[in-house]
Amino acid sequence: MFQLFNNLQHQRCFTSLTRFCHSQPHASVDTLIGINKSKGITPSQLDKDFYKEFGINSDKINSDNCQASSSEQSFKLSDSTNSNIINKYSFPNYTHIASNEAETFKQNEVLPDIFKDSQILNVSTPFDEVPGPKILKTVAQLYSYIPLMSTHMTNAAMTYFLNMLGTNLIWNRSASPFMHMFEKYGPIVRLQGIFGGDIVFISHPEHIQTVFQNEGRYPVRSSLDSIDRYRTQYRNTQILGPFTASGPEWEKQRKNLEATFGTIASQYHGKIENVANQMIARIRTIRNKQEEVPNTFNDDLYRWAFENTCMVTLGKSMGLLDPSGLQITSESVRLLEAVKNASKALRYCESGFQMWRFFETKSFHSLIANCDIIDSIVAKHIRIVQTDLECNKENMSTDDTSLLHLLLLKGELQPNDILTIMLDTFLIGVNSVSHALTFLLYHLSKNPWVQRKAFKEVLRVLPEKDSSLTYTSLLHLPYLKACLQESLRLQPPIPVITRVLPHDIALYSYRIPKGTYMLMTNHVSSLREDNFEDARKFKPERWISEEEDIHPFAAIPFGHGARACVGRRFAEIQLWIMAAKVIRNFHIEYNYGKIQTTTRLIAMPNKPLKFRFAERLK
C-alpha cells in the first residue's frame, strides 16, 4: 500500500510539473523581485535600485507619493488583456517584462495605496514565515502519503479541519471558514504542502490584482483531476477541456470559443427569450393555489439553463419546458439526467477526501458513466452537423448556426476537442447559471423595494406581459443588471478562483515563490466591510451610483484576465432576459428561512426554492 501511494505521488507530481512547464514556456525569465533589505539598503535607495532595474531615471520619481513626475516615461507590461485596469492601478514592481507581448504603462497614473506602503518594497521576509494553521502541519504528516491533491481538495480539507477544531464554523456558509482564517492569521495565509505544492490564501483586492497581473501568457488554475482522469484514462485522449487545459492547447480552444460565443450571444437572444417565455408558462402551470411553486423548483431552473445551453450549443430545443410535454424525447431526458448526475458526481469527487484516486468510488463510477452518456449524445450531434455541413456548406447562413456548427465550420478544432469543450460547457455553464438565477430571485424576493424599482425599469421595455425584448432593449436595463451584479457579489457561483504562479511575486512583505497555488477567495473579498459599505446587504445601487468607490478586484464573479469566464456574455443574457420576464409577470416572494449556499465546487442553494410567484394584475 505504501509503495502504491508513493508511486501515485511521484506520478501525480510529475504530471503536474510537466503540465505546468508546458504551459509556462516563459516562466523562468524576468523575475524582478529580489531586493534584500537585510543588505542595509534604505527605502529611498531601494526605490532607486528598483527603478534602475527597469531602466528608469529615479530622479524623476517623487518618492513621497510614489507618483512619477514625468508624463513621458513608460513601462512595458506583459498582460495585454488587462490594460484598462492596469492603467488605473498597476505598478511595475511585481510585473515581469516580456518584451514580445508588451503593453505600455504610463508612469504618471495614480497608484493604489498598497504600493505606497514602503513595506512592500521589502520582499525579504521568507516564504516560510507566511502564517498559517499549525495544526494542519500535523495533519500533513498523517496525509503525506496521499498524492498531490487539487486545490479543491485542500479547500475542503481546510474547512473540515477548521470545523473539527471547534471554531463554530458552519459548513454551508461557504465564506465563513475563510473569513475566520483571515481574521486569525492575517491577509496572507499559507497552507504548507499537505498534498504537494504550497497553497496561499488571499482575499485583499490589491493582492488578487497582483496575482492576475502576474498570471503570464498561459495562466494555470488548479485542475479538476477527476474529470481529467476520465478523459485521459477512460476516453484515452490527452485533450482536456477549456476549464482544465493549459498552455497552447488551452489557448487554441479559448480563441475558438471566444470567437463563437461572441457571434452567438447577439444572434441567439430571440431563442433565449423563447425559452424564458416557456419558463414563465411553466411557472404558471406548476404553482399551487397560493401561487407557490413546489419543492422541486430547483430542478425547473436547471431545465431552463440546460434548455438554453442545448439551444445555443447543439442548435436544438430539448423540449424540456414544453407545457404539453410532447416535445420531450428520451434523448433529451437522458442528456439532462446525465448532466445532472455528472455534475453531482463531479462535486463529490472534487471535494472531501477524494478516495476515487485509490479505487473506483460510487461517485467516480457515476462520473464516468454519465460523462460517457453526454459524450455519446454530443458525438452523435457532431456527426449530424458534419453531414449537414458537407451537404449544405454553400448555403449555410451564420445567422442560425449553433456553437457546434461554428466550431466545425472554422475547422481549427478536431471533433475530439469539441467533445471536451461541450462537456465543460454543460458541467460548468448549466450549474452556474441556474444557481445564479436562484439567488437573484431570492434577493429580489427579500428586498421588495429593489424589486419594485426593477419592475418600473422593466415596464419601460416590456409594456405588456407578453411583449418582446429586443437585443437593444437589454441596453436599457441598468438597474436590473446591477441587481444581478449584486447578487453575484453576495453569492458567486464559483467562490474561489485559483492560479499557479508562473514566477515569484511579492505580496505584502513576502516573496511568494513560483509554482505556489494561489487561492483567491473572491467571496470573502466580496463580503468584507472594507471593500463594500454594508457588505452583507443587497444594494444594487452601489454599482450605478458614483458614491461608493469599488475596487475593480473586490468582486469578480466571472474571474479576470485571459482565463476569465468565456461564457460570461451568454450567461448574462440568459439571466437578464429571464429576470426581466419574471419581474414583469410576477411579484416574487419567499416566505421561508434564509437560503444559504453549500459549496461543493459550485455554490448552490441549501434549501428548496419554494418561491411564491404572485401574478401581477397587468
Ligand code: HEM
Ligand atoms: C453566472 C454564470 C457563470 C459564472 C458566475 C461563471 C464563473 C466563472 C469563473 C469564476 C470562472 C473562472 C475564471 C478565472 O479563473 O479567472 C469561469 C471559467 C469558465 N467558464 Fe464560467 N461562469 C458562468 C457561466 C458560464 C457559462 C454559461 C459557460 C459556458 C456556456 C461557462 C464556461 C466557462 C469556461 C469554459 C471557463 C474556463 C475558461 C478558461 O479557462 O479559459 N461559464 N467561469
